Amino acid sequence: MKLAVVGGGSTYTPELADGFGRSADSLPIGEVVLIDPALGRTELVAGVVRRILARQGHPARVTVTDSVTRGAEGADAVLLQLRVGGQAARHGDETWPVECGCVGQETVGAGGLAKALRTVPVVLDVARQVREVAPDAWLVDFTNPVGIVTRALLDAGHRAIGLCNVAIGVQRRFAQWLGVPPDEVELDHVGLNHLTWVRGARVRGTEAARGRGAGGGDVLPGLLEAYGGELASEIGLPLELMRRHGVLPSYYLRYYWAHDVVVADQREAGSGTRASQVAALEAQLLDTYADPSVDTKPEILSRRGGAYYSEAAVDLLRGLLGAPAADSGTVPRVADVRNNGALPFLPDAAVVEVPCGISPKGAVPRPVAPLPPLLAGLVAGVAAYEELALDAALRGGRHRVYDALLAHPTIGRYDLAGALADRLVAAGREHLAWAR
Template sequence: MKLAVIGGGSTYTPELIDGFARLRDELPLTEITLIDPDASRLDLVAGVSRRMLRRAGHPARVVATADVAEGVAGADAVLFQLRVGGQAARNVDETLPLQCGCVGQETTGAGGLAKALRTVPVVLDLAEQVRAHAPDAWIVDFTNPVGIVTRALLDAGHRAIGLCNVAIGFQRRFARHLGVAPERVELGHVGLNHLTWERSVLVDGVDVLPKLIAEHGPELADDLGLPVELLRRLQVVPSYYLRYFYAHDLVVTEQRAKPSRAAEVAAMETQLLELYADPAVDTKPDLLEKRGGAYYSEAAVALIASLLGDRGDVQVVNTRNNGTLPFLRDEAVIEVPARVSASGAAPLPVEPVEPLYAGLIANVSAYEELALDAALNGGADRVRNALLAHPLIGQEAIAGELTDLLLEANERYLPW
């Protein structure tokens, strides 16, 4: 079984390799091809990946290449984890919106739109190469903004599913609080990528969310950066990304007072690459835990194993709405539990979504549709309309100012 990783030079990749090594019985890989245009990073990441697999006694070979066609040829699955513009572009995404009093974040708001504008055309070009050289392969997208990118892939007719680590992170966190195995925890996870709520937490079929909030509310709220009173009143656990909506002005104040997350990550990446260059390093460095992407490898292994092994189990993924949330278009991409098999992901039925959440979901889904239109077709007016539609912006004057700033900052990535 061959897996290709586009963006294989990412410092995330050893997290994946660690999962492949530990979960070899679940996903019996024989070849892992790492594809990346940055030769220096790719060599370092490929080297530590080979050492990690060798230490674990895993038989898969690691191939490193900058040639996408060669790398994806014959693959059973292709994982997308790329970042157009690297951490430098991310730093702009996280700092430029602050000039207009808006949250600076790489996957939502103005920063998320900028990333979508840069990313969607590149992903679609790469996906066409997958279609040409590995026509039966599944594309698993971990590239942000996952909802918009996955919608672009599906609209273009690709065999694609979006993946995020938020749900599996909650599952593992809840399991620790409850003292149970993660496999016993099922989430009532609903929304869009990076805009989700846990409305139930089932352990052996019994909803323990009220107990979880009653006994561990302060810890959960602290992790999310939200008031515990909010969790108690709503009796849900929002994802961390809801903080950008529920505490927007506070977040802007905090962001203006400290370095961007991109600056922090760039420093970590320098240290990680130095570690990867050490021939004695053959395990996942502890520093990688701070890099982000916790449980990414477990989620990826589970999804790929189900797609290729036709397991029919339930996982939280990003896929077509197709009537699951009746207040959204069928073509929208949502993030919900779905039954995953060789034919793809079929969302499970969802209990009616309360207006407090449905309204925001519908608003952001409409923005995502406009953002995709802007990414595919270009034009300052399309960018401005998408910004105007986003609930974190929503003012004409600010949308206009941000449009000018974003287009100037991203000109090199936008041929139009």
Template sequence: MKLTIVGAGSTYTPEIVDGLVRMPERLGVTELALHDVSTERLDLLAAMTRRMLAAGGHPAAVTTHTDLAPAAEGAEFVLVQLRVGGQPARLQDETLPLRCDCLGQETTGAGGLAKALRTVPVMLDVVKQVRAANPTAWVVDFTNPVGIVTRALLQAGHERVVGLCSAAAVFQRHFAGILGVEPDRIALDHVGLNHLTWERRVLLDGEDVLPRLLDEEADRVAPATGLPAQLVRRLGTVPSYYLHYYYAHDEVVATQQEQGVRAQEVMEIERELLAQYADERVTGKPELLSRRGGASYSEAALDLMASLHAGDGRTHILNVRNGRTLPFLPEDSVIEVPATVTREEVVPLAAEPVEPLLAGLIAHVTGYERLALEAAVHGGRDRVFRALLAHPLIGQHAVADRLTDLLLAANRAYLPWAG
């Protein structure tokens, strides 16, 4: 089996390779095709990949490509992990909004919109090229903002596309650790949008233990949410970490303005990781990579691809077309929910009704995502302004106007229409 990684110059690539080495039985990969537009990063990560595979006794051959067609040709899976503009663009995404007293974050708020504006056109072109070379491969999208990108690809008519995020897998392991059980005994009633989700039930061997967790272990559950234990108890659900950007927006902004943003830390981690990858003595995933983010990424990705390959009907938490799963959203929305996987399709499971506290915010952000996608595909200052005005973390016309000018000025190199 051939597996292609687009954006293989990413420091995340050893995470996937580590999973292949640790779990060779999950996926019989015989060729790992690495693609990147940067030959320097590609060569560095390819050398690291070959050392890891050799040290782990994995037989896969590694090929490198700067052209998409040969990279994608013959692959069963094409995993895409791009960051248009690299870490410098992320730093802009997280610092510019702070000048307007708004959240500085790479996938939501104004920073998330800037990332979508740069990323969606590139992803549409990448998948168009992949499809020309390989009409049947499954495209697994790990490129943020995953929900908007996946919706763009599906809206453009690309089937066999699924969005993936590791957040649910992180919660699965978090709950398993608190309960002292193996993670595969835990299933989640996970609902919402990418980076806007809640765990409504935590099923241990089919029994909902969330009430017990919130009653007895809230102090251990809450740190993964970034919110106080008392609030998590009051909610009666476990919100993802990204919800603390909404529920404690002003506190987060004040902290960022005082202490700096995550992008600054990540840039230093990236520098250290690349130095370690360049060291020929390093043959395994560095411990430092765990601080980079994307925990459980390899397990989530390999589990999904194994199910798609086998058509085993297992359930995974994925970003998929809504259809009628959440009836208060348009059918073409992309939601993040449990879905059944076969060789040919991913089908979201029927969902219990969503309470208004959750549904209202989900619907609000879905509206923003639709406007963000229109701005990313069609361009135009007014479309960018409308998307910012619609976002629940912005919502004021003067702030949206100023942010529009800041984002467009900072991203002109990536937005031909911005002049």
């Protein structure tokens, strides 16, 4: 089995290698190709990837190239983890919107649109090259904004599925609290990428496992009662809000439901953006990777973000590639896929994030209980924005950028949308061919 990683020079990649190394029996990979234009950095990352795999007794060969066609030739799956413009572009996404009174975030609002505009054309070009040399390969998209990028790939006819680590992080946390194996915790997780809620959780498996914390029913109310204060602090929303509606929102909901509080905090932080923090962490990580004695995933990698990325990727690849111990679609995995009626108030072509059956035939959304108006209204608004954002990414034009911004629930004012559109075009001109 051959896997290619586009953006293989990312400091995330050793996290992925750690997951591969622990899954040698269930995901028999013979070759991993790291594809990245920054060859020097990628060779550094490849060195620690080889050492991690060797320490775990994994036989996979690790190679490096700056050519998508050479690296992806004959691949069974290609993982996309790109960041067009690097942390410098992300820093812009997190600063100029705040100057206009809006949240500065790399996947939400004006910053998220800026990232989509510069990312979609690059990802589509990569996918076109992959299709030339590996027409049957699965494209697994971890590149943000995942919902928009995945829809772009699907609309272009690629075998693509989106992946986010939010759901698996919640699953792992719940399993730890309940004292059961993670795979026995099934989430009612629903929404769009970075706009999701957990509405319920149950424990599958043996009666003994269920008896340890679940009783076979919905365990979410009990978890909110026992750990709600901790969860509320982490996601930045009131515990009473969660209990009243019986949901655990993803932490991205604070950008909508606590927008002005977040903006005030970001203004107080000044230039201390997440991008600047990550840039400093990346420098530390690259120094660590350069040490030939390092053959395990460094502890500081957990501060980089993307927790459980490797577990999510391995779970998904097992099903897509029909690997040994694959669940053949019987155990739902949360993924970003075509709506196809899962949320009836959205177009079938929209990309939603819901539990799916995963098999070599692809991902099929499981039935989803109706969303209440409070949640459905926000999902519908953001889905409309995502459709306009993709149109702007594909066809360009300030007027399309403006329309997408006006549609976003955190913006929604014509004068503000106009100011943001001008700032976005000016800040992103280097990466937007139509704006030069």
